[in-house]
Amino acid sequence: MGITKTEIFTEQQNEIATFAKAFGHPARVAILQHLFKINACICGDLVEEIGLAQPTISQHLKELKNLGLIKGSIEGTSICYCIATENWIKMKKVMMQFLDQDISNESCC
Amino acid sequence: MGITKTEIFTEQQNEIATFAKAFGHPARVAILQHLFKINACICGDLVEEIGLAQPTISQHLKELKNLGLIKGSIEGTSICYCIATENWIKMKKVMMQFLDQDISNESCC
């Protein structure tokens, strides 16, 4: 009833879904792309860059941080975020494996 | 309030998010993996295989079909689903490009 039945799926399936969910919102996609583009770390101008309110961006950042895809460190009065390289690579491996499944050349329908 | 502001993002960002959202539920991941595994097309035994009620599976199939990632054809009394190869490859390209962004070797935090 409205709650995802995580128990009936494999760990791998849940992991894929969890990562995918993180990318399932354009704001989080935009945040990650910006962090990649700006080689140096970026703090609060994500708010300006993206155009959502500060609490909203903060919330999206929190989700990405909880998943371990980004990390933030205090830098004076502001906070500096960047891609958590190691975990990004791990995640990429999991997702690539899912996306890159063999497609049989004989589809029946 | 509560509704994603699609307008403020690029088409590419929205596309990535839409695809990712499709993979953001373990049931849909499981469905796709099963369709890949069973080379031949599979119809309603997805219900048995996965362990969710038939309407629930049907709903997930509909989402995947709307996105164009799978297709179904009537086969007598049952319906045969399989991966929509061309669109899958297109989607893969979009997602890979996003996942495979260059990671600068000098992360600052």
Next chain:
DNA sequence: TTCTTTAATCGTAATATTGCAATGAACTTA
């Protein structure tokens, strides 16, 4: 200390998603 800046958190409203029982539609078989 007081003011300012920066970002997290709280609280709440709007909307979306998930899941299923019940029902309906289309086809097959008896």
Next chain:
DNA sequence: TAAGTTCATTGCAATATTACGATTAAAGAA
């Protein structure tokens, strides 16, 4: 035609997500 099979649709309840105003917390500057 009647009964059975297979899957889609409807309707609804439970929960999750998105967004933001208001507030709080922490650090630097006056």
